[in-house]
Amino acid sequence: ALYHDPSQLPRSAYDYVIVGAGNAGNVIASRLTENPRTTVLVLEAGVSNEGVIASIVPFLGPSLAPNTPYDWNFTTTAQAGINNRSLSYPRGRMLGGCTSVNYMAHMYGSSEDYDRIAAVTGDPGWKWENVKKNIGKHERIVPPSDGHNTTGQYIPANHGTDGILPVSLPGNAQAIDPRVIATTKDLAEEFPFNEDMGGGENILGVGWAQFSIGGGMRSSSATTYLTAALNRPNLDVIINAQVTKLLHNGTVGGLPSFHTVQFSRSPGANTTAPPVAPSVVSATKEIVLSAGAINTPQILQLSGIGPRADLEALHIPVVVDNPSVGRNLSDHVLLANIFSVKGNDSLDDLLRDPALLSAALTQWNSNHTGVMSGSVGNHVGFLRLPSNSTIFHITPDPSAGPKSSHWELFVADFFLSIGGTPPTTGSYLTLASFLISPTSRGSLKLASSDPFAKPLIDPNFLTTAFDIFALRETAKAVKRFAASAAWADYIVGPVGGLASTTDSDIETYVREQASTGLHPVGTASMSPKGACWGVVDPDLKVKGVEGVRVVDASVFPFVPNAHLQGPTYLLAERAAQLFKNDM
Numbered sequence: 347a348l349y350h351d352p353s354q355l356p357r358s359a360y361d362y363v364i365v366g367a368g369n370a371g372n373v374i375a376s377r378l379t380e381n382p383r384t385t386v387l388v389l390e391a392g393v394s395n396e397g398v399i400a401s402i403v404p405f406l407g408p409s410l411a412p413n414t415p416y417d418w419n420f421t422t423t424a425q426a427g428i429n430n431r432s433l434s435y436p437r438g439r440m441l442g443g444c445t446s447v448n449y450m451a452h453m454y455g456s457s458e459d460y461d462r463i464a465a466v467t468g469d470p471g472w473k474w475e476n477v478k479k480n481i482g483k484h485e486r487i488v489p490p491s492d493g494h495n496t497t498g499q500y501i502p503a504n505h506g507t508d509g510i511l512p513v514s515l516p517g518n519a520q521a522i523d524p525r526v527i528a529t530t531k532d533l534a535e536e537f538p539f540n541e542d543m544g545g546g547e548n549i550l551g552v553g554w555a556q557f558s559i560g561g562g563m564r565s566s567s568a569t570t571y572l573t574a575a576l577n578r579p580n581l582d583v584i585i586n587a588q589v590t591k592l593l594h595n596g597t598v599g600g601l602p603s604f605h606t607v608q609f610s611r612s613p614g615a616n617t618t619a620p621p622v623a624p625s626v627v628s629a630t631k632e633i634v635l636s637a638g639a640i641n642t643p644q645i646l647q648l649s650g651i652g653p654r655a656d657l658e659a660l661h662i663p664v665v666v667d668n669p670s671v672g673r674n675l676s677d678h679v680l681l682a683n684i685f686s687v688k689g690n691d692s693l694d695d696l697l698r699d700p701a702l703l704s705a706a707l708t709q710w711n712s713n714h715t716g717v718m719s720g721s722v723g724n725h726v727g728f729l730r731l732p733s734n735s736t737i738f739h740i741t742p743d744p745s746a747g748p749k750s751s752h753w754e755l756f757v758a759d760f761f762l763s764i765g766g767t768p769p770t771t772g773s774y775l776t777l778a779s780f781l782i783s784p785t786s787r788g789s790l791k792l793a794s795s796d797p798f799a800k801p802l803i804d805p806n807f808l809t810t811a812f813d814i815f816a817l818r819e820t821a822k823a824v825k826r827f828a829a830s831a832a833w834a835d836y837i838v839g840p841v842g843g844l845a846s847t848t849d850s851d852i853e854t855y856v857r858e859q860a861s862t863g864l865h866p867v868g869t870a871s872m873s874p875k876g877a878c879w880g881v882v883d884p885d886l887k888v889k890g891v892e893g894v895r896v897v898d899a900s901v902f903p904f905v906p907n908a909h910l911q912g913p914t915y916l917l918a919e920r921a922a923q924l925f926k927n928d929m
């Protein structure tokens with residue numbers, strides 16, 4: 347059942363207590379409660395997703411973050427690599443976590459992403475050939491909202507047909523779609539068409555994206571995994587319940603043991619009201635940290651598991667000195683390259699005209715179709731730098747392997763401005779590029795021992811020669827894409843610093859405009875059992891303690907070749923199996 351107040355909880359002990367009803371947490375909750383004898387409590391700091399219309403209507407998704415009650419409203423520290431700017435760092439704060447607020451692009455990454463995890467952790471269970479078996483359980487490919495013929499737009503064999511999460515091709519045809527496909531023919535050498543990036547083995551090229559959308563509505567981990575399980579008597583979920591720390595109770599097998607979770611009614615993301623007295627609940631079997639790549643390492647450190655010097659500086663008693671907790675923060679970097687275009691076919695007018703928006707919503711309300719039934723773009727591409735790029739004389743190739751990308755192209759039919767203000771006139775095209783294989787590494791530290799204080803998020807963007815080189819080259823590459831004959835009667839020209847022609851001017855543009863790719867990982871990285879680095883073993887158990895596992899994006903040692911929800915779903919499905927194997 348779903349509860350709103352700690353006093354309503356029917357028990358004080360559960361087999362498993364999951365922290366965070368997000369992407370991964372809801373998968374674990376759903377899979378563990380398939381066994382009617384297993385009791386599970388999920389603690390979620392945020393609110394319910396029920397009735398939050400922007401979390402249902404796909405095109406309204408970007409209005410949910412940043413700076414809303416559905417976002418943690420984090421900001422980064424001043425980032426030296428991007429002119430000391432500090433950025434909004436959105437993270438979903440509601441049932442479904444980021445899957446309730448994200449842009450719904452749904453993909454899994456390259457086989458090499460998973461084979462690299464297996465190699466780095468020494469656990470072949472993480473190889474793609476094993477992990478991909480979970481796609482069938484997870485995914486249910488459904489027709490797009492406009493019911494168009496999708497032949498040639500995806501490869502059915504790469505997808506699940508009776509899994510839990512509806513996924514579809516875009517159901518909102520955009521005027522630029524034929525131009526994107528024509529570019530893949532015109533410039534087939536650099537931007538080849540890829541019929542489907544979903545199979546793991548063949549992600550390179552440009553093609554139609556898939557989205558966590560079914561029947562014109564968002565599929566989140568809350569609308570799928572959680573909803574399917576919520577009527578089970580062995581599952582309880584409480585919202586507005588922010589975990590403040592894990593309590594250490596004695597030792598088991600010589601290791602400090604954690605079986606108690608302390609939580610408090612959330613003060614709310616946007617209020618400074620003091621929290622009420624904390625509650626506690628016990629996990630007789632295990633605590634599962636699924637609070638995401640920012641909050642999971644925050645909770646570990648608040649619980650005394652982290653770098654000794656950092657904890658002592660804040661007078662937090664050290665239970666386990668682990669210098670890796672909160673380190674190795676890695677994120678994709680986004681560069682929203684904008685071109686001005688002719689005519690009024692782009693979506694810019696829709697975004698600025700309340701009457702057009704209202705008409706689109708009326709259409710969506712009547713039959714869940716139209717522009718509102720889709721996300722912010724229909725095409726993506728995963729691409730490599732040329733192998734003779736000069737950067738490889740000084741840096742080893744950081745991609746996951748030769749079948750993996752260095753960067754991603756993301757096409758949007760309007761001025762894409764995450765958290766900023768788009769211009770009030772004009773028509774635009776965004777050829778966004780993401781740095782997919784960053785080598786910069788940052789950190790997540792506590793600012794204070796107060797669990798309600800925001801942590802210090804330092805992604806350390808663009809601080810290596812490779813990262814700035816690669817992102818600079820993507821700005822040149824999108825201009826080559828835009829120079830295809832397919833755009834000749836449409837594109838007017840690049841906007842702002844994108845028009846620069848010298849490397850040094852392009853670098854200036856990159857440092858002025860780069861932003862988060864919204865995909866942080868690595869702050870509780872997996873490493874081999876017994877390694878002196880890393881935070882969790884390959885079975886996701888926290889090193890040096892008994893009773894706690896981490897299941898969320900923080901355990902990925904490297905950020906995958908994908909927007910992160912798909913990899914996180916596959917990670918969580920495999921983790922659920924690891925729990926079941928131990929039962």
Ligand SMILES: Cc1cc2nc3c(=O)[nH]c(=O)nc-3n(C[C@H](O)[C@H](O)[C@H](O)COP(=O)(O)OP(=O)(O)OC[C@H]3O[C@@H](n4cnc5c(N)ncnc54)[C@H](O)[C@@H]3O)c2cc1C
Binds near residue numbers: 371912
């Ligand atoms: C704006 C935005 C757009 C994105 N677009 C895409 C996209 O198009 N495609 C894609 O694949 N990925 C996208 N992503 C990224 C992706 O959704 C996330 O990286 C991924 O879902 C993270 O999963 P997770 O399980 O690690 O964490 P989350 O899904 O963030 O789950 C963590 C949960 O824990 C809760 N929590 C945190 N701390 C506590 C606490 N102390 N106590 C209790 N509960 C707590 C949170 O409120 C949240 O519900 C986007 C992300 C954002 C923010």
